[in-house]
Amino acid sequence: MINMVAVNEIHADDLFKEFKESSITEFFRKNRAHLGYSGKLRSLTTVIHEIVTNSLDACEEAGILPEIYVRIEALGKEHYKIKCVDNGPGIPLKHISSVFGKMLAGTKFHRNVQLRGQQGIGVAGVTLFSQTTTGKPITVKTSTGKGKVNELDLMIDITKNTADILRNEEYSEYWRGTEIDAEFKGVRFTLSERGPFEYLRRTAIANPHVKITFIDPEGRKTVFDRSNQKVPTPPIPVKAHPKGLEVDELINMAKANKARKVSSFLGVAFSRMSNARIKEIQEHVSFDLNKNPRKLTWAECEEIINAIDKIKFLAPPSEGLMPIGEKQIREAVLNIVDPEFEATLTRPTKVHSGGVPFQIEVAIAFGGNAGRNIGEGTKFELMRFANKAPLLFDAGGCAITRSASSVDWKRYGIRDFENAPMTLFVNVISTHIPYTSAGKQSISEDQNLLKEIRFALMEVGRKFQIYYSRLRKAEERELKKQILRKYSAAFAAALAELANRDEEKIKKELYVIIEEKISGMDAEEENGEELDAIPQEEIMKTESE
Ligand SMILES: Nc1ncnc2c1ncn2[C@@H]1O[C@H](COP(=O)(O)OP(=O)(O)O)[C@@H](O)[C@H]1O
Ligand SMILES: [Mg+2]
Structure with missing residues (x-):
């Protein structure tokens, strides 16, 4: 018999003695940059972003006019304490530990709704970042408004991806909302354009119905008051649109669906899939659409996708998407930028990869306080938003930046684009924003998105011209x-x-x-x-x- 292993080599059996599984939490503990925790300033802004987006989402779903309080207190060198309070619906006791102590858990990712959060890792990431930099638990106070308040100290058990509740006190008080107190080390507060102050200012611009009170580490108080009293309409789930659908997506949806026939599965799972369209698909495919959707093969799904490519469908319905609105953007832009000229525009609904509907809103502001003030002059400013949440980092790899720089601004009379006293505001809304990473600071360069953003900017550019x-x-x-x-x-x-x-x-x-x-x-x-x-x-x- 030939011995396959030479004297100095180590056998696979020995190597695989080290084979182990890890938890998602363990992964993010070691790779926290994926969640946006890289750099001292960025990490602090990320904490504020995760907590504030959750408060806004929760208020929006509950039909509450949001009132948010944020305080950043300096405790030492690169050591801060953060308090965030919202007047949202609160979190039911039995879910508190999963919300703050479990990654990939939440009420949003499985529902196809337009909200700021979509992965279920945001606030557990905050808990993790706090405990890995200070060794301390975070404190959560929450109540759903029925007269009982729960106050908990919790940490994450990294190996199990579950919460360790260190204290849970219940007391009587009529109050509703959620309050988070947490400490962080290795972070830094500045008033720069990527810091928490600018983050909250832009949140106020894109969410005119929100009131935010901010106390900075020097004790200075800023109130961003609402310019609009209207309670936003709660988001409604939207079905995928057939265009842009991929084989993998289709086969997974078919497996999970309870319909008896492929034809009825198509009818219930997608928007704009009328009987007439299903008939058309039948004409293009080689098998009977009466078959069981759970038995669809990869090749059959490919046939369906190819058929969909050839067929015309109505544009996706816009009901599930909630733009800020041209009037509201104009008010906010006039209020904060006070330009000589402004124009706003909301484009019709389109779909990006996976049949996901999206919509683009843009505004252009020129003169006045538009642009970025950089001491000796003014520079062009691009404000990026995804589902009304500001994107302050990773501008380079973002579809919004790419589209803005692909427009030939000279054509519209703006010769020196980079140094123009101009602010461009772009908000991408969708039930699923294709972010480039879990840190959610930049949108991937999907062709459909690039095209729509470019069109929208060209239209307001024309108005400017x-x-x-x-x-x-x-x-x-x-x-x-x-x-x-x-x-x-x-x-x-x-x-x-x-x-x-x-x-x-x-x-x-x-x-x-x-x-x-x-x-x-x-x-x-x-x-x-x-x-x-x-x-x-x-x-x-x-x-x-
Ligand atoms: N301030 C809050 N008020 C009410 N519910 C909240 C709040 N913060 C978080 N939640 C709940 O916790 C879940 C997990 O939050 P998070 O980890 O940030 O993930 P995501 O926002 O992507 O769903 C949310 O889906 C929501 O149900
Ligand atoms: Mg979130």
Whole structure:
């Protein structure tokens, strides 16, 4: 018999003595950058982001006007204590430990609703980050408003991905909401554009119905008051749209569905899947759609996907998506940026990969306080949002940044784009935002998303161009007027002497003539102005990408 193992080699049996399983929590403890905990400032902003997005989601689902209190207290060098309080629905006692002590647990990821959270790891990540930097538990106080408040100290048992409750006190009090107190080390607070202050300011811009009170480590208090009193409509689950669907997604949905036939599965699982469309699919596939959906093979699912590609479907319904709204964005932008010019736009609903509906909202603000103030001047500013939550990091790899820089701004009269006193606001809303990582700070470069964001920006760019060219023309006319008036003064004096008439009277008459001629030019130019939408060649460029 041949011995396969040479003298110095180690046998697989020995190597595999080390084979072990790990928990998801253990993974994130070792790789916390995946959750956004890298860098001292970013880590602090991430903590605020996770807690505040949860409060806003919870209020939105419960139909409550959110009121949020955030305090950051300095305890020592790079050591802070954070208190966040919301007036949301509270968390039922039996779920508290899973919410804060278990990764991949929550009320959102399985429901296809447009909310800020979608993975069920956010706030457990906060608990984990707190305990791994301080060795201490976090404190949670919560009540659903029935007269009983629970106050708990908890940590995560890393190996089991479950919570260790160290204290649970129950007392009577009429109050409703959730309060989190936690300490963090190795983090830093600054007022920079990536810090918690800017995060909360942008949250206020994109959520005009929210009131946020912020106390910074110096004890300074800022109140971002609501400009809109309307309680947002709770999100409703939306079905996937057939376009953009992938084979893997389809086969998994088919396996989980209880329908008896593929045809009825298609009808209930997807939006815009009418009987007529199902019939069309039947014409394109080689098997009977009366078969059991749980017995669909990969090849059959591929056939269905290919059929869907060839068929026209109505655009996805927009009911499940909740844009901020053009009016609300305008109010918020005017309120905070106070620009000379602004334009807002909400595009129709489209789908990205996996048949997921999404919608783009944009605003452009020019002049006034628009742009980023950098001491010696102003720079262009891009405010990115996903489901109304600000994205402050990883701008480089984000679909929003890519789209904004792909627009030829010169075409719209903005020559030096990078240094323009301009703020672009882009909000992507969807029941599933394709983030590039669990840290949720950047959106992946899906072709459909890139195209829609680009279109939206081009449309507001066009609106800016019209305003800007009018402005420039008005300035040119004013200049012409001034020159003509200067000459007419000298002219009037000479004429008065020659004809022996009153100089002032001649001057006034000449001014009237100038006024009439220049206003005539105004009207002519306005009539000749082309108000077409996006230039055709731009559309072609986008379509072919
Ligand atoms: N402030 C809060 N009020 C009510 N429920 C909350 C609050 N914070 C978290 N939750 C609940 O805890 C779950 C887990 O939160 P999280 O780990 O951040 O995941 P996600 O937000 O992605 O669902 C949420 O889905 C929600 O049900
Ligand atoms: Mg969350």
